[in-house]
Amino acid sequence: MEPSGSTTISSSGNLTLNATAGGCPWEVSDRARLRRFLCYGSEGDVYTAREEGRVGTGSAAGLLSLLQEGRGAEVVEEIKRFSEDDRAVGLEPSLLALALCSQHSELKTRQAAFKALKGVCRDPASLFSFIQKKKELKEGMKCGIWGRALRKAVSDWYNEQDAMSLAAAVTKCNQREGWSHQDLFRLSHTKPANEAIALISKYVTKGWKEVQLTYSDKENSEEVVDVLSYLEVVEKVKHSCDETEVINLIEEHKLEREQLLTDHLKSKRVWRALLKEMPLQSVLKILGKMTSNKILEPGSSETQAVCERIQSEAALTKAKIHPFNLLLSSENYKRGQGYQGKTKWEPDSSILKAMDSAFYKSFMNVEPVGKRFVVAVDVSTSLSSVVPGTSVSTAVAAAAIAMVFARTEADCHVLAYSEGALVPCSVTADMTLAQVTFELVKIPGGSTDCTLPVTWATENGKAVDVFIILINNPLWAFTASPVESLKKHRQKSGANSKLVTCGLTSIGHAIADTEDRGLMSICGFDLGALRVIRSLALDLI
Known part of the structure; x- marks a missing residue:
């Protein structure tokens, strides 16, 4: 016999079970199915680790049922909570759910979805993915996706960004899933909110030479000068064959590998420069490759610096590294061979010791x-x-x-x-x-x-x-x-x-x-x- 109980929604939006009231708290409701879908891309009671693959509307019956009942605003609130509070295993289910809400027949649901766009799509990759999902949902229909509401939402996404952060974002991730920033600026008819965003818009749509012609002789604000200088550095590194110059630009302006050419990444010295500011999560993923390529050698200053970063409590806290993440990285590194390709390496004892130390320190992040x-x-x-x-x-x-x-x-x-x-x-x-x-x-x-x-x-x-x-x-x-x-x-x-x-x-x-x-x-x-x-x-x- 099931225990008696009721289901209530708290002020924070969390579902609470009251075992003493009437009803059945263990029923898999549409809301529960929606939350499962947002969490791990399936409405079933089975989660399969490391399972990759695109989610589809066939796995979202609870979501579709809630939309049909006119509860779209509630659905959007759930999407926001799962993405903004990092409750989800991955973001793809939330992006599909938001795309569905954004073209629902009810106006309030569509408005809520577009308003939530910036909070859910926090980087260009997720924005491109959202646009692609909207396109796929519209395939076979006569109407296009670029209505007034989407144009405004995409324009707001760009206009509400900090200019320097946006400049870094558009140069690190220029295109994904068949979409580029040039496409989005053009199709959304974005009218830049300020001169710094206008500069980035021109850079994305017209190119660096056009930016130089427009801004070289103008009296620019401090913010525009900063963005202009940053983009100049990005362009300079893209055209530089001088290894020393590339390294100096990386170190002075904290450039990342996505902003470099493939040829630059053939240099050990360039990789050593990148390692200094590389996010710790990324460092852990490439330790084997760096050891194999002799970029990290036993007893070297670079290896010592990486070991210090790995076990730094401040770095572990900033990157929110979980103990299980370190365990997986450590065991993979200890293996001495990648899962794909022929990359092999001799594990460095000092790196293994640093990862072991970091494993125990990282429990503070749980x-x-x-x-x-x-x-x-x-x-x-x-x-x-x-x-x-x-x-x-x-x-x-x-x-x-x-x-x-x-x-x-x-x-x-x-x-x-x-x-x-x-x-x-x-x-x-x-x-x-x-x-x-x-x-x-x-x-x-x-x-x-x-x-x-x-x-x-x-x-x-x-x-x-x-x-x-x-x-x-x-x-x-x-x-x-x-x-x-x-x-x-x-x-x-x-x-x-x-x-x-x-x-x-x-x-x-x-x-x-x-x-x-x-x-x-x-x-x-x-x-x-x-x-x-x-x-x-x-x-x-």
Whole structure:
């Protein structure tokens, strides 16, 4: 029997479950389907890690239903929240949802969608993607996409930018998905709001020579002079074959690799100059390539500088680097070989040491959810498999996930279980990843029964908000239905408990065919999976 309850919307827009009122809190409503779609691009209860592919309207039935009911303004508010608060695994579902709202028959919905454009599309790449989605939705229809409302929204997107930030943006990402800034300025009939934006508009639509002719003899404002000087540097570096000059321009003006020519990137000295200001997230992705190309050599000043940045608390905080991100990067680097191509390298011990140090420091970036968690690790198999798409063993991945919750949540129990045996594990803040891994796998394996952690909590009177069950592969035998076990726990504890099963080596299998909104299956594991778990715990999906 389902627990009784009601669903209310708080002032912040979050969905809240009240177990004592009438109704059914676990129904998968259209609003819940919309939020799932915005979070990970599907309305189902399965999230597949690292699954790429374009989302379509076939996965957005809940969204379309809400639009049909005249609730478009609510849909736009949800889109804004998921994109602006970084709740989504990726931005593509939000862009498709916004495109759908922007051409809905109801005027209020269209107006709300265009008003939200700048907040959702925070960079040129996402703006181009939004325009392309509108084009695809209009294919087969006689009307075009460039009506007055879209022209104004795109014009406002450009006009409301800081001029220097816009100058950097248009030179780093000039075109994407068949669209360019030149296309958008022309088709939107943008009338620049000020002289600095007018300068950028002319640069994008007419080119640098036309800008020089127009502004060289004019008395320009300070802002225009700054933008003019910046664009001059970008043009200068594009036409320079002098390695020293290119390096000086990179260092003096903080230019990025997207603003350089392919030939420039053949130079080790240029890469070393770029590394100094490169975003930390980007540095972590190319450590293998930089080591392979001898740009980072053992004991060099560049390697020392990179190591200092990697383990700098200020740099980790600024880049919002998550522990799991560092674990994935570290294991990939340790592997000594890329997944694609023939790139190989000898891992540098000082870089590995810096990444290990950064892993533990980065836990400060994990914001507590404030719920009661049980993280249960199934040790019925050896846990020696590798999480698909990574170099991380399932044992190490399980240990890292357990650490994320044990270190950041005030109420968290970590359990290891197998064949009727269940052992509470002590995971403390001073334990290393290796120590936690050993703690999890020290009990002997047997057959799998994923209901054991739920039964343990129920029988021991521990109210749990979220059960996270980590297993190698979600094909198991169990003494009772996981759904029924969860319902019993809800009834006895009075908690709005949820159950997440994560098949670390799975590529697409759900725990059960259920319409219970509190159950979620994760196949594989990545940073997106942690975001999905967080959203489920906070009743956001």
